[in-house]
Amino acid sequence: MDLGFKGKVALVTGAGSQIGFGKETALLLAKEGCDAVAVTDVNLEDAEKTAAAVKQIGCKSIAVKADITNYTEVNAMVKKVIDEYGKIDILCNVAGGIIHKDNVPIDKQDPAVWEKQLKLNLVGTMNVTRAVIPQMRKQKYGVIVNIGSGSTHQYQMGVGTYAMSKYAIDLFTKQLAFVEGEAGIRVNCVAPGPAPTNFGAILREDMPKLPPEEMEKMRAAMLGTFPLGRMGTAADIANATVILASDVTSYVTGQVFHVSGGSVM
């Protein structure tokens, strides 16, 4: 299926991690024919690795450092991409993460962590979008794919600001889709289930060290609760993201799409 990416310029945030959704998405956009895929991350060296991998596919790329919680840096980053390629057709807001394991009772949680969490996931996504939207309006064309989370529908995780920040991204997706629809901009959200990215490391922080067989048992118990019985892969998420970034979904906007093995329906 031709996804119509010829001549398109994409920007993928949070694409530094070499095992994450961002890199996988950047590579797939390149493979499927984008003209250029700009890569940004808070860690420039990581972003450069991904940009090099994109170039290896024969697609143009630049790596730009940006902390998405800092609007000045974000604005400069977006300007740099536009200066380089003249436009941004596709924005994939992957940057985000969990600041601290907060699946503890609410009275044990630190409000400073709440603030950081909301700032990274919600304000970060809004910052990048805010900087890119004027250019998309000018083009009368733009596709934005945000990364949400299956945790928005899993309440047994407890009261977690991470899940709330991602739920806010769902709402942001719908609001923006509604308001910018007539400007030719589509906005959708891919909500992943658990996948073996760097994300898990923080969840395992200060977890008691268990013998491997115990870890395996825990893992199997967790997977047993997913209808499809396996964890997601970065490729699962990239496939959905790239389909939503393509004009084959030109009549889809404001949707939150769960790619989580049926763990959220």
Added chain:
Amino acid sequence: MDLGFKGKVALVTGAGSQIGFGKAIALLLAKEGCDAVAITDINLDDAKLTAEAVKALGRKSIAVKADVTNQAKVQAMVKKVIDEYGKIDILINVAGGVMGGGPLEEQNPEMWDKDINLNLYGTMLVSKAVVPYMKKQNYGVIVNIGSGSTHQYGPPHGVGMYAISKAAVDVFTKQLATVEANTGIRVNCVAPGPSPTNFIKAPDKQAVVDMLAKTIPLGRGATPEDIAYATLYFASDISGYVTGQVLHVSGGSVM
């Protein structure tokens, strides 16, 4: 993007209409590499036209007549497809339609039965007939067609059994997805917005769609191709980690 359809056999119901979702889906499945795309419809002549169009793309096809509300006929239709191609990897439940509407007190409960029979039971009966074969092969993908009307409660939709029957298809999608997940079967649903298909009875279908589209964020109605692309994503293994989902392809009219 290679959707991995090489060697796959698909069955599309309600694919007779020459301006409908079913035909657009059948043709796109063929174009993207399915080995065979079987076509069924209550109207055999129409089904044959679609089967011919599939064959013109260089793929195998047969047309089989079936009324999806009749269990015996559905079973016979599915058996015929299996006899012909040995398996069914992909089932697309498109057959459906709208029967009644209007103010509740003026509605005829017989019309309610017809809506439920056609949209819910029809989808369930075809799935019921195909699932045993999918289980045997430990592989299967089912895509149901839902409706944006499940989330539109005011005029011009009103209280309509059509929307209620489609909401039931959403629940059926999730239930079947959960129950059959460990047998290698995925089940998802595409919920279309208004489109100029036979679903709209007025002679100028596009005019009706354009009128409805005024309140749609993307400002237009759906084309059969919009629906076909979303359906193919679900039908392909590129969505191998997606099950039990309802995707609204409705220009943002449902969020």
